[in-house]
Amino acid sequence: MMQSLLEPKMIMTIILMGTIVYITYLTKRSATASDYFVGGRSFGWFTNGSAIGGDYLSAATFLGIAGLTFQLGYDGAYYAFCFSIGLTLLAIFVAGPLRRFGAYTVADFLAYRFHSKRARLAAVAVVLAISGFYAAPQLLGAAQILSMFFGTSYEFGIIFTCTVMIFYVGIGGMKGTTLNQALELWIRLGAFILMVAAAIYGGLHYEKILAAISEFKGSIGGTAQYATDAKDVEFDGTSWTGTGNYFPTFWQTVSMTIGLSLGTIGLPHILLRFYTNPSAKAARKSALMAIAIASVFFFFAVYLGAVGRSIFLSGAAEPQVMKDLVSGGNNMVVPSTAQALGGEWLLGLVIAGAFAAIFSNLSGLFIASSGALAHDLYATFVRKNNISERERVIAGKVSIVILGILYGILGLMVKTASIGHLVALAFTVAASTFTPIFILGIWWRGMTEKGAIAGLIIGLVVSMYMIFFSSTLPEFLQFKIPGLITVPIGFLSVYIVSKLDRKVPADVNDFMRKVHSKESEAA
């Protein structure tokens, strides 16, 4: 028992947990709803930019991008490229106006833009759908990591992670969540920086490893003992460095590019972060900071995927690393590469980083969904807005417990699902629902309540159908990520219904003045 507690991976994980508890304790007092839901709008660009990075760079990114590059080669790197686009578009079209708008939740935007309870309700449904689809793979990843490194059962992993989240978000609110997310981001980035430094120090330069990989063709020695078919793993370097490994056609590639690049604009937990800045100027700088972090992060992830592949092909790694790379799946590439490059301590830091990624992303989803339940549903529909600040905070905390249970059940249901499939679903739904609503709602006065609701419902239904029931569609409409079809449908639904309806809010000019005025810029 004592020996296992002294293992580097255990020490690093305990330090991470201790830090989370300490930050949560320091930030436990949320006197007002503003404190609880938007951190009192007190976070500067550095902290908030780090927190946005922490929110965006989930476990699927921390472990998944390098894993996809390791497995798919160039197509894996293309995945990272698509993820890197979204934050920039969000910074250009949405970040500043959204902060000037203020409020607490994503649904507030629609409710206020159209003075509409129906629009709020539709937005709540979409927030919960996107957050659920996004939370499920994070929980799946958390349970898998706990199982791989600490030998726990899948069910224990789900329950443990949800319990940590209930404590972490329920007590700390947005203040604790933001500070924890910022810290957790730097743990992950620190792990990647050390891995990159170790790789370069070891002579694994980018162009050299790509050359070695592309020239490799044949079986990888020493892998048969770990393979299920007892044969050495075959590898073709030319195919790995080329395209078409994952997306077999040009249009599949274009569809993914549209879905992933525009999906970020519609992710509720990312949108919510811009409410926590003190001003629109700080919101834009936060976005810039997050983009800088994400760009460096994706660059490192792709490089480390290639480093992992190079180590694997050389056959020079320790038996345990080779075994993990053969049988552990994509999620094992970053930990195994860390172990090969820096031994047990670097592996420990990467494991702590993986937990940090999961906690960071899940906490953002919990806060966004908690706002939808407590602020949008309970305070608005049940209490008819006749509710004190303290009661709002309590409702927020109760909703975190409810969400913990719901997400836990969801996590248990997706045990055999594909993480990538669920994440793609969340991005596609976001790109086809909130992205058209926010872009058109901020920039087009002609958008009507009916147009917005139609856009949300049609976007949600079409995107879910095209993912879950793609086999019922003609072959040319079967996309892995159907952004090419669903995003234009989302935009067109809003546009056409608004054009037919023609009834815009009488005070839409006041709204536009509010979200585009310059008065709060220099604050």
Added chain:
Amino acid sequence: MESGIIEKNIFKELVQKGGKHMANEYSEYDYVAAGTIDVSELPPLDTETEKIMKDEFSTGFKLSLFYYAFIFAIPILNWFAPDFMFSRMWGGMTYAWFSTGIIAMAMAFIIAYVHTALYEKRIQKYQNNSSPLDKSEGRNIG
């Protein structure tokens, strides 16, 4: 609960006074019966807000257009000029890998940086030419 009732009463009073509500923090005035009008009867925006929106959108649109031209150039070249894109630049680094794994990451930041720099320049210009319309007269939610 008490503060909620007080806020609601204040809100009702403000609505009765003319529908303008100024507050420092969010409160429950989402459902003002502002009514709707036909889009053809919508009065034009004030010139300043219109200019801000136009400048902002124009800059963002141009940058996005440039960015998406770069973004889509990569798959187009990959699929229709693979001999060039998958030929080596140096070592094993191909044009495709270099543009996707390195340049694209830098591009995401460069576009956002240029947008922020242009925005700050515009704000500086607006502040130097401040007008009586500096203060938003519309809805304010803190």
